[in-house]
Amino acid sequence: MLNVFKKIWNFSKEEQVYIKKSILAGFLHAVFNALEFGAIYYMLVNIFSKTLDYKAIFVCLGILVISLAGKIMTQKSSQMAQTHAGYFMAAHKRIEIGEKIKRVPMGFFSSFSLGRLTTIATSSLSQAEMWVPMLLVLVLGGVLNTLVFVLGTLIFNVKVGLVAVAGVVVFFIVTSMMEKKSSANADKMTETQTRLTKEVLATLQGMQVIKSYNLGGENNRALRKSIKDTSNILLDLEISVAPYTVIQRIVMGITTVAMVYVSLKLNLSGELPLAETILMIMASFIIFEGLIGAGSNMAILRACENAIDSVGFIDSMPDMREGSIAEPIKNHDIVFKNVSFSYDDRPILKNVSAEIKENTMTAIVGPSGSGKTTFCNLIARFWDVNSGEILIGGKNIKDYKIENLMNSISMVFQDVYLFEDTIENNIKFGKQNASHEEVVEAAKKARCHEFIEALPEGYDTIIGEGGASLSGGEKQRISIARAMLKDADIIIFDEATASIDPENEDKLKEAIESLTKNKTVIMIAHRLKTIRNADQILVLKDGEIVERGNHEELIKNNGLYSDLINAKAKAESWKLNN
Numbered sequence: 373m374l375n376v377f378k379k380i381w382n383f384s385k386e387e388q389v390y391i392k393k394s395i396l397a398g399f400l401h402a403v404f405n406a407l408e409f410g411a412i413y414y415m416l417v418n419i420f421s422k423t424l425d426y427k428a429i430f431v432c433l434g435i436l437v438i439s440l441a442g443k444i445m446t447q448k449s450s451q452m453a454q455t456h457a458g459y460f461m462a463a464h465k466r467i468e469i470g471e472k473i474k475r476v477p478m479g480f481f482s483s484f485s486l487g488r489l490t491t492i493a494t495s496s497l498s499q500a501e502m503w504v505p506m507l508l509v510l511v512l513g514g515v516l517n518t519l520v521f522v523l524g525t526l527i528f529n530v531k532v533g534l535v536a537v538a539g540v541v542v543f544f545i546v547t548s549m550m551e552k553k554s555s556a557n558a559d560k561m562t563e564t565q566t567r568l569t570k571e572v573l574a575t576l577q578g579m580q581v582i583k584s585y586n587l588g589g590e591n592n593r594a595l596r597k598s599i600k601d602t603s604n605i606l607l608d609l610e611i612s613v614a615p616y617t618v619i620q621r622i623v624m625g626i627t628t629v630a631m632v633y634v635s636l637k638l639n640l641s642g643e644l645p646l647a648e649t650i651l652m653i654m655a656s657f658i659i660f661e662g663l664i665g666a667g668s669n670m671a672i673l674r675a676c677e678n679a680i681d682s683v684g685f686i687d688s689m690p691d692m693r694e695g696s697i698a699e700p701i702k703n704h705d706i707v708f709k710n711v712s713f714s715y716d717d718r719p720i721l722k723n724v725s726a727e728i729k730e731n732t733m734t735a736i737v738g739p740s741g742s743g744k745t746t747f748c749n750l751i752a753r754f755w756d757v758n759s760g761e762i763l764i765g766g767k768n769i770k771d772y773k774i775e776n777l778m779n780s781i782s783m784v785f786q787d788v789y790l791f792e793d794t795i796e797n798n799i800k801f802g803k804q805n806a807s808h809e810e811v812v813e814a815a816k817k818a819r820c821h822e823f824i825e826a827l828p829e830g831y832d833t834i835i836g837e838g839g840a841s842l843s844g845g846e847k848q849r850i851s852i853a854r855a856m857l858k859d860a861d862i863i864i865f866d867e868a869t870a871s872i873d874p875e876n877e878d879k880l881k882e883a884i885e886s887l888t889k890n891k892t893v894i895m896i897a898h899r900l901k902t903i904r905n906a907d908q909i910l911v912l913k914d915g916e917i918v919e920r921g922n923h924e925e926l927i928k929n930n931g932l933y934s935d936l937i938n939a940k941a942k943a944e945s946w947k948l949n950n
């Protein structure tokens with residue numbers, strides 16, 4: 373149990389002062405609780421010695437009032453401190469997760485990690501938020517209450533006190549056995565909860581496929597299994613600790629009977645006066661009151677520990693080494709020097725060298741899976757290279773502060789993700805402190821102002837999660853407006869492959885031209901027109917640059933590029949003819 377409280381202590385960091393306050397208040401609460409017995413004892417002594425008068429009655433009532441008032445005040449302040457600690461420790465941790473995520477390489481966010489992260493940020497932290505204060509109130513408060521009573525009993529009579537000590541020790545032994553038992557299930561619980569979150573995420577993300585293949589409801593076997601596993605594990609957790617709670621009750625019952633027996637025996641032998649005897653008998657019935665409350669909640673101690681442990685996973689996430697150069701990047705020549713990169717053990721880019729001159733447009737072309745996206749993502753340090761180096765302005769990108777590097781790069785993806793927020797705020801992602809006028813100006817340049825204005829709420833229209841309520845072309849133009857607002861010097865652009873209606877296509881083209889003017893552009897190009905206009909074309913095949921040059925030079929080569937272009941030209945004429 374101490375271990376768990378140690379973990380709560382370490383976990384609470386900035387909130388430790390509130391934990392201290394709550395422990396102090398809990399201790400004072402226990403003292404005020406015991407004070408009631410002082411009042412009763414004082415009364416009994418006066419009754420049996422026939423010295424009871426109004427003064428004694430008022431002293432007794434005075435002690436009772438002080439005890440009651442003290443209990444109310446300490447309970448209130450203890451609860452407030454605990455709630456504050458629980459809430460803010462979870463809030464700080466959530467902020468910490470947000471900050472940490474920014475420094476973790478994208479490659480880390482495999483579906484497993486995503487499920488695990490979601491579980492931590494939602495259920496684990498909610499459990500810690502809810503359980504930590506509850507454990508402090510019920511378990512620590514209860515234990516303190518019992519300890520103060522045991523101490524009081526020892527002061528009044530050592531023999532009765534020792535019986536109480538023996539009972540409490542056995543109680544804690546049983547509790548520690550119960551903790552061990554629930555530990556295995558608590559581990560399993562975290563595991564199944566992670567799996568459940570992952571399945572729910574996968575189901576929501578793949579809803580279209582699930583619906584079109586009629587895999588929903590009863591047919592979604594994996595999700596149903598995860599739900600069943602989670603409920604089974606919760607049931608197991610209850611069942612596994614049930615015998616121990618029964619044993620705890622038995623230990624308490626036996627201790628109470630033993631304390632009553634020893635008190636009466638000592639009274640018979642004349643060793644314990646009547647007032648003390650009655651007090652000891654009363655104490656024997658309520659000494660475990662605190663532990664009963666604590667005992668029934670001790671099973672969740674381990675689960676709470678588990679929630680805290682699983683949050684520790686965040687600290688184990690790898691940090692990207694960050695450089696120290698914070699000055700804005702002035703020169704935007706990009707150089708790949710013998711860059712090799714693998715996803716796990718699978719080599720994707722093999723000894724790639726390339727030079728991209730500032731303010732030029734480089735088109736990356738190549739068959740599907742040849743490594744075009746990977747090439748672009750490495751520039752933004754979504755992953756770090758395995759060997760070789762990438763330079764911007766003559767310096768290794770690892771030497772820049774990540775924030776500084778990212779300030780110089782705008783990425784426009786094919787799969788545009790828009791947040792469930794207003795259009796204005798979605799565009800402002802490019803520059804958090806932009807004014808409305810700046811947002812409108814960017815939207816105009818990105819050719820999306822007109823359609824935004826036509827929406828009922830204009831720029832205040834809330835977009836469905838992921839941009840569900842907009843067309844593909846509209847989403848991409850909004851993401852161009854974002855990039856426009858950011859006004860970074862390097863633009864990485866993944867051109868849309870999906871066919872867009874002619875009106876949208878023209879607007880998109882104008883938006884792209886406006887965005888990429890006087891910038892260093894790296895474009896994963898799919899359309900002939902874009903490729904032809906590029907200053908340099910890099911042709912990737914199986915992770916290697918097999919050809920480079922401009923359109924005319926490469927056509928003359930008669931290699932892979934000319935094959936790709938011929939195939940593309942055929943496809944495009946086929947599209948036009950049909």
Ligand SMILES: Nc1ncnc2c1ncn2[C@@H]1O[C@H](COP(=O)(O)OP(=O)(O)OP(=O)(O)O)[C@@H](O)[C@H]1O
Nearest residue numbers: 479715716720738739740741742743744745746747
């Ligand atoms: N996160 C990842 N983890 C493991 N493998 C990946 C990951 N991303 C891409 N790959 C693999 O790396 C290879 C190169 O992918 P990449 O997306 O860079 O190719 P691409 O040329 O852009 O393909 P496309 O034109 O189809 O988009 C592919 O075989 C892909 O399956």
